[in-house]
Amino acid sequence: MARKGADIVIETLKEEGVEYIFGHPGGAIMEVYDALYRDGTIKHILTRHEQGAGHMAEGYAKATGKVGVAMSTSGPGATNLVTAIADAYMDSVPVVFITGQVPTHLIGNDAFQEVDIVGITRPITKHNFLVKRIEDLPLIIRQAFYIARTGRPGPVLVDIPKDITQKLSDVKIPSLDEVKSSLPGYKPHTEGNPQQIKRAAKLIMSAKRPVLYVGGGAVQSEAQDELIELAELMNIPVTTTNMGKGAFPELHPLALHMLGMHGTYYANMAVYNCDLLIAVGARFDDRVTGKIEEFAPQASIIHIDIDPASISKNIVVDVPIVGDVKVVLRKLIQEIKREGAKLVFPEERHNWIRQIEKWKKLHPLTYRNSEKVIKPQYVIEEIWKATKGDAIIATGVGQHQMWAAMFYKYSYPRQFINSGGLGTMGFGLPAGIGAKIARPEKEVFVIDGDGSFMMTMQELITAVQYKVPVKIAIINNGYLGMVRQWQELFYEKRYSEVDLSVQPDFVKLAEACGAIGFRAEKPNQVREVIEEAMKIQDKPVVLDFHVDREENVLPMVPAGKSYREMILEDGKKSVDADTMYLVG
Amino acid sequence: MSELSQANPVKAPMLRETKKGSVRKHIITLLVRNELGVLARIATLIAGKGYNIEGLSVGETHERGLSRMTIEVIGDDVVIDQVVKQLRKLIDTIKVRDLTDTPHIERELALVKIHTATPRARDEVLRIAEIFRGRIVDVSQSTYTVEITGTEDKINAFVELLKPFGIMEMARTGKVALKREMANSEEDV
Numbered sequence: 056m057a058r059k060g061a062d063i064v065i066e067t068l069k070e071e072g073v074e075y076i077f078g079h080p081g082g083a084i085m086e087v088y089d090a091l092y093r094d095g096t097i098k099h100i101l102t103r104h105e106q107g108a109g110h111m112a113e114g115y116a117k118a119t120g121k122v123g124v125a126m127s128t129s130g131p132g133a134t135n136l137v138t139a140i141a142d143a144y145m146d147s148v149p150v151v152f153i154t155g156q157v158p159t160h161l162i163g164n165d166a167f168q169e170v171d172i173v174g175i176t177r178p179i180t181k182h183n184f185l186v187k188r189i190e191d192l193p194l195i196i197r198q199a200f201y202i203a204r205t206g207r208p209g210p211v212l213v214d215i216p217k218d219i220t221q222k223l224s225d226v227k228i229p230s231l232d233e234v235k236s237s238l239p240g241y242k243p244h245t246e247g248n249p250q251q252i253k254r255a256a257k258l259i260m261s262a263k264r265p266v267l268y269v270g271g272g273a274v275q276s277e278a279q280d281e282l283i284e285l286a287e288l289m290n291i292p293v294t295t296t297n298m299g300k301g302a303f304p305e306l307h308p309l310a311l312h313m314l315g316m317h318g319t320y321y322a323n324m325a326v327y328n329c330d331l332l333i334a335v336g337a338r339f340d341d342r343v344t345g346k347i348e349e350f351a352p353q354a355s356i357i358h359i360d361i362d363p364a365s366i367s368k369n370i371v372v373d374v375p376i377v378g379d380v381k382v383v384l385r386k387l388i389q390e391i392k393r394e395g396a397k398l399v400f401p402e403e404r405h406n407w408i409r410q411i412e413k414w415k416k417l418h419p420l421t422y423r424n425s426e427k428v429i430k431p432q433y434v435i436e437e438i439w440k441a442t443k444g445d446a447i448i449a450t451g452v453g454q455h456q457m458w459a460a461m462f463y464k465y466s467y468p469r470q471f472i473n474s475g476g477l478g479t480m481g482f483g484l485p486a487g488i489g490a491k492i493a494r495p496e497k498e499v500f501v502i503d504g505d506g507s508f509m510m511t512m513q514e515l516i517t518a519v520q521y522k523v524p525v526k527i528a529i530i531n532n533g534y535l536g537m538v539r540q541w542q543e544l545f546y547e548k549r550y551s552e553v554d555l556s557v558q559p560d561f562v563k564l565a566e567a568c569g570a571i572g573f574r575a576e577k578p579n580q581v582r583e584v585i586e587e588a589m590k591i592q593d594k595p596v597v598l599d600f601h602v603d604r605e606e607n608v609l610p611m612v613p614a615g616k617s618y619r620e621m622i623l624e625d626g627k628k629s630v631d632a633d634t635m636y637l638v639g
Numbered sequence: 640m641s642e643l644s645q646a647n648p649v650k651a652p653m654l655r656e657t658k659k660g661s662v663r664k665h666i667i668t669l670l671v672r673n674e675l676g677v678l679a680r681i682a683t684l685i686a687g688k689g690y691n692i693e694g695l696s697v698g699e700t701h702e703r704g705l706s707r708m709t710i711e712v713i714g715d716d717v718v719i720d721q722v723v724k725q726l727r728k729l730i731d732t733i734k735v736r737d738l739t740d741t742p743h744i745e746r747e748l749a750l751v752k753i754h755t756a757t758p759r760a761r762d763e764v765l766r767i768a769e770i771f772r773g774r775i776v777d778v779s780q781s782t783y784t785v786e787i788t789g790t791e792d793k794i795n796a797f798v799e800l801l802k803p804f805g806i807m808e809m810a811r812t813g814k815v816a817l818k819r820e821m822a823n824s825e826e827d828v
Contacts, residue, residue: 173676174676174679177676177679177680177683178683178684178687181730182729182730183676185675185676187675202730238730239672239733240671240672240729240730240731240732240733241730347655347657348654348655348657349654349655350655351655352653352654352655353653362728363724363727363728364721364724364725364727364728367658368721370655371656371658
C-alpha cells in the first residue's frame, strides 16, 4: 500500500485524533492540501494570515488540553508562524506546526520561498524536525505529537520538503510504544520524589503563614480538585498567576486572586509576609516576583514543577519536587493525611487567615465607577454577570488583558486564555476563535484592546466564514493603553506614539466583514449591547466599548521593584512600607 | 494588627539571598543522539546564555547513533547549572554531566607545525618532543609537525617551549573527558 508522503501526513494526523487543522496553503505544502481534500475527514480552517492559524491552534489547545495543529507553506508562510510558535513556547502550549519546505535538492540554494525555518525556530520550539527520508515521516509526526503533549508541553515544528510529500512509500504508522522507544533521551518525570514530598508535607503542617502560589502548570495538569482539597484541608490561602487563573475557583473564600505586578493588595501582602510559599506549576517570572531579593523574603519555598530546569532558576528553593502537579498534589495530600493532617500552629494559622481577610477588606479589588463615561472594569464586570461567570475569555495584551484577569472571576481551568509569557498583541481574536471551535458549547468572549484587535483583525472574516459566534468586546480607549500608562507613571506623561484615536469605525468594519457590530458610548448602554450580542449565535459580534481613555490598571508594582512599592490608586504613590511587614 | 500573635510590624525589610556563583571554566560531557542539528541545538542554547564555547570535541561512540561531546565553557556556576539542566531537556541528549568538580580524566590532542630550518633547531625540537612523548608525524626541509596528547597544561607548556623556534600552524582538538570510576585513583602523568 504505497502512498504519497502527503497521504502519510494525513493518515498520521488521523491516527493522532486530529479534528481540526488551522492553516494557509501555498506552493510547498500543496501536496498535503491535496491529500487533505481527497481524504475529507479532517476539518480545515482557512485563516487569513498564518499567525492567525498559529494562535487559533493555541486557543484550541489551551481550551482543551489537546494538541493543536497549524499548517503553512514554506518561506513567508513559515516565518508568519514564528510569533505564534514563540508564544506557544513561552506559555507551554502543545501545538504541532507543520510547514512545507522547498524540495530536498534545493535546500540551501536560496530557492523561491525558501527559509531555514528549523534553524529559525530552534530556540523557540520544544523540538523541531526536518524530514529527510519519507520512511521517517510517520515516526517524526508521531514523535512531534508525543513531545508536544507530554512533560512540560510545548510547540514542535515538522518541516517537510515538497519531494518528500510527493514520493511513494509503504511505511507503516508506528505504534505509541515504538514512538516512546525511539526517544531514549526523553523521559519526563511525573511522579515526584517521595522523600521531598514527605519534607513538603511536614513543612506545610508546621507553617504558620503559608501561601499556595499557583501557575499555568496546575491548569495544564487539571489539578483543581487536588488544589481545593489541599487548601481546605490545611487552610491555606491561594494566589494564582495570570496563567494559573481558573486552577482555583476565584470565588472561594481562600482565593487571593492574582499576585505580582498587577496583583491584588491582599495577594501581594500575603506573599510578602508568608513563612512558607508553595509554588505549584509556576516559574517565578519577573512579572510575579518584582525585585527578587524582596520576594517572599521570610518564606521557605516548596516548588512543584514538571520541568527540572524551572526549579531554582530565578530563586533557590528549599524543597524541589519534579513531577506532574496533579500526581504530586495527590501524593502530598495522602502524606499529610497519613501524618494526621494536624496543624502544628493552629492558632497562628487561624490568625493568618483573619489577617488576610482584613487585608481583603482594607483594599479590595475595586475601581471608581462613573455615570458619565464607561469604565473598562465595568464592562468586564458586566460581561462576567451576563455570562454567569461561565464564559471562556480570550484576550489580547495590554490594559484590557489585565482588567479581564482582575474583574472576571474564573472558576474552572482553561477558562482564561491569554498570552502570558510572550505578551503577544493580537493573540485574542484568533485564540478566541480556536477556543470557540474547540468548545462550541461555551460562550466565548474575546476581550480585546483597540490596539491588539488591529494586529490580527483579518481573522474576523475567518470567524464569519466558519460561522464561529465569538463575541469580541473591544475595550476601546484610542490608545496603546498600557504603554500610555507607563508613560504617565514613569515618563512624565510624554505620550510618545501611543495615540490610536484615528481608527476604523469598528461597527462598520464588523458589518463590512459580514459580522454584527454594536457600540456603547455611555455606561447605561453596556449591559444592553452585551445581552443583544449574546442572542446572536450564528456569526461573530463585535462590541465597541468607548471607555475612559486614561484609566489605569491598578494596583501596580513597577517593574523590578519590591511589593513594598505597590501603587494602590492614582495619586497615592505607594503602600506604606511600615504597615505591610509582619514577622512571625 | 497588634492583636495578631507573633505579628509585629518592623521597618527594615528582610532580604532574600540571591544566588551568585564564581565564574570559572566548566567541562561538560554529553552523550547525544547523532541527529541532524544536534550540535546547532546545543550551541544555540549555550550562546543564548551569552557564553562562548571555548573548546568542543565530538565523536562517535561504540553505540550506533550515539556521539560523545565534550564542551568547555567559561561561566558563572549558577548559570552553568541552569545550562546543564536545559541541555538535559533537549530531546537529543541522553546524558549530560558537569565534570568540573567530579574526578575525571581529560585529554587533548594537538598537531604543531614548527619552523626547523637549522640542524640545531631540529635536534632541539626532537628532544623536547621526546620529553613530552610527542611524535614527529610530518617532516619537510624546514618543518617538523609534532603530534602530542595530554592535559591542557602539558600542551600549553609544550607550545610555550616551542614558540622561540617559530610555530607556523597548530590545531588542537579540544578536550575529551570521561568521569573516573575509582574516585581516589591517582591522576596519571
